[in-house]
Amino acid sequence: MPSALPDGEPMPEDGALPASALDGAASRPLGFYLHVPYCATRCGYCDFNTYTATELRGSGGVLASRDNYADTLVDEVRLARKVLGDDPRPVRTVFVGGGTPTLLAARDLVQMLAAVRDEFGLADDAEITTEANPESVDEAYLSELREGGFNRVSFGMQSAKQHVLKVLDRTHTPGRPEACVAEARAAGFEHVNLDLIYGTPGETDDDWRATLDAAIGAGPDHVSAYALIVEEGTQLARRIRRGEVPMTDDDVHADRYLIADEVLGGAGFEWYEVSNWATSESGRCLHNELYWRGADWWGAGPGAHSHVGGVRWWNVKHPGAYAGALAGGGSPGAGREVLAAEDRRVERILLELRLREGCPLSLLREAGLAASVRARDEGLLEAGPYGEGRAVLTLRGRLLADAVVRDLVD
Known part of the structure; x- marks a missing residue:
């Protein structure tokens, strides 16, 4: 969830949408994105709308606390039901992202999912995903998620090499993401994704091949591989500007992409989106396909973006301001645009x-x-x-x- 919000017209206080937004809705899938804005530490390359405990201290009080965050997000799910009225569509996908969703207790994520189920119903074949940092889960945690209705999990692996993880300020140890895949399988998850990043300063072609081999060997049915983008305002951008690490290189990115497609293709993964590969059609990320195909989704949480029937809107960024808006009975929306x-x-x-x-x-x-x-x-x-x-x-x-x-x- 990017940290910058676009310009737009004011959001109605009650979050009401134009009547045209639900025209033809029955032909479009409906998904939910649930944003958890908390992280234990801030990765040097990340510019998402996330907050560490230190960053939140004294800047929102109890309203910004992750201890009661699930209750607050449930309030927005209930608001969504009011705004969408008698829209009969069951929810096709739910994606819990962040931040680090798994910093919350597993019961909190299950509570958030239950609110979507209670208010809207879930399609029989609904895809229910959460992102997870490898160091924040174990098999017991994953088993609780699986029993609570989650059926897909996405682990942030990024690299198999310690020196690459260090540049990215990732705190997990090499080998832990692969162990997480085994724990997810043992917990009953059929679909597991590993997120990878290529082109980190100091990474070599051999490092990247080793990362791909480790990811494939872990046995996921989906791999996402993204070129590292250096965002202004991040710690990594400041380090590059000071000359501590070299700038990323487009030619290197291209070479690494070709390596990824070759290695993943040779292991039975087929690309279905420029940065995403799956071992079967059922292994594709259906939630992301909602985005790519212009379907409808409600984004709940600070800074989350939504789209319904050509109307796009976004929430206020800070967890305290977000919780305060909902506590006051209004919409947390910061602005919107009606697409021509x-x-x-x-x-x-x-x-x-x-x-x-x-x-x-x-x-x-x-x-x-x-x-x-x-x-x-x-x-x-x-x-x-x-x-x-x-x-x-x-x-x-x-x-x-x-x-x-x-x-x-x-």
Whole structure:
């Protein structure tokens, strides 16, 4: 959950949405994102809306405490029920993210999930995920989550190499994420993801291959691999500016991506989104697919973003301000925007092009269609039957996805 909030129009005090937001809702899946903003320590590369105990001390009092956070978030789930009225859709996905959700007691995460179930109902095949830091869980904790309804867990592994973890300010020890996968399997989790980061200063190709081999050997059915982005205002950005560590390199990122696709593909993982690989269709992250396909989701928690029927809004950032708004009976929303048809068209191209299935050529205008022909000729988009009627990235196209998108949205 990024720390910066966009500009927008004021959010109504009661959180009410335009009547148009639920037009055609029955044809769109509904998901919930539940944001837990707490971390034991701050990773040097992270600019998410998260807070350590030291950062919260004296800046929100009891309202900002993680001890009663689950109760506060449940209040927003109940608000969502009021705002969405008689919307009959059961929830298709729930994703608990952060921060470090597993700093809360397992019963708190189960309580938050139960509120979604009680207010909206869950689809029979609902995907229920939580993120977890490897050092914050054990098999007993994971078993409690599984018994409480969670069926997918995502561990932040990042790297198998200690010197890389040190640059990232990650506190877990090498080998612990792999052990977590085994503990999750023992607890009954069918779907397990490992998050990886490549391109950290000081990482070598051999380090990255060792990380991929360790991740694959652990036995997850999903791997996410992201290039390290140095965000302004982070500790890592300050270290680079002082010359303590080198700046990241785009060419290195490209090489590491190719290594990831080769190694993961050879181990039976298939890419289905530029940064995500799964061993089967059932192993895909359905919640993220809601985002990429422009479906509806309610984001609960400080700084969380939501989208329903072309209306996008975001909550106040600070946990104390968030809890205070809900305690006063109002919405914690800080602002919103109603997307125009052109905005939604452009967003569909931006997001769907990243998927294995690509985006329909029918979304493109004349200049975009001409650009798609050039991109096919340059080997950036698939030619032949698979690319018929759709813009589908090739492997080379994935490396240059941002540039391809810029041409297609014209």
